[in-house]
Amino acid sequence: MINVLVVDDDVPVARINAAYVAKVPGFRVAALAYSATEALARLGESPVDLILLDHHLPDRNGLSVVRELRELGLHSDVIMVTAARDVATVQAAMRHGALQYLVKPFTYAGLRTKLEAYAALRHSFESGGEAEQAEVDRLFGALWATDGSELPKGHSTTTAELVRQALRDTGGPLSAQQVADGAGMSRQTAQRYLKLLERTGRVRLSLRYGETGRPEHQYTWADGS
Known part of the structure; x- marks a missing residue:
């Protein structure tokens, strides 16, 4: 289970974000905090795996919290969740x-x-283990994997969601044909989306050897749960 600290100075927003987190399999909301000071206090009491961190906090900004975390030797991962859109803040x-x-x-x-x-x-x-260049590239790109609005040209959000649901509902591993049958699409279409999701780290690929000796590609949704 991945423990998450949700930090936002807007109490209703913090609660909504926490509710979102709780709906994702494999994630647990460990605590909520409404200021930088409270967030650091929570982390001092009990470190977490991941922090959903707002930038605009009443006492200090979120980036200063990240700096202090590293100075204190705390290695919680951070996803900024903020209305700050300026390139300087993103950088x-x-x-x-x-x-x-x-x-x-x-x-x-x-x-x-x-x-x-x-x-x-x-x-x-x-x-x-060790990673070849392709695996390193995949790891570096994993968190920038596509959501619906970021799919490459020629790919449909709806189709990607059907593939995701087919894998998640069954639990896998599934072949491309089984995904196609479950999602109600052609094998070629399922294969194209499975390759995309595998490249971005959303799907894990394995091989199953049958009596013919030719391996069959099997796909599992990589949710970590």
Whole structure:
């Protein structure tokens, strides 16, 4: 289970964000905080895996919180969740080690996409071992994996969601044909979306060897749960 601290000075927004987090399998809201001081106090009491951090807080900004976390030797990952849209703030967030940046207002689906990508990234790191260049590229791109608004040209949000649901509902692993049957689309279409999702770390690919000796590609949704 991935423990999350939700930090936002707007109490209703913090509660909504916490409710969103609680709906994503594999995630648990450990605490809420409404200021930088309260957030740091919570982390001092009990470190968490991930912080959903607003930038505009009443006592200090979110980036200063990230800086202090690192100075204190706390290694919680950070996803900025903020209305701050200026490029300077986005750049500073990247330089201070924020893994992702989600601009308000956003939907549950938008946050879920980021959290699932984060869970997939954690799973990849926990697997250990060595990484070839392709795997390194995938890991670096995992948290920037597509949500519906970021799909490459020629890809449909609706179709991607059907593939996701087919994998999540069954629990996998599934072949491309099984995904196609479950999602009500052609095998070629399912294969195209599965390859995209595998490249971005949303889907894990494995091989199953049958009697013919030719391996069959099997796909599992990489939610880390």
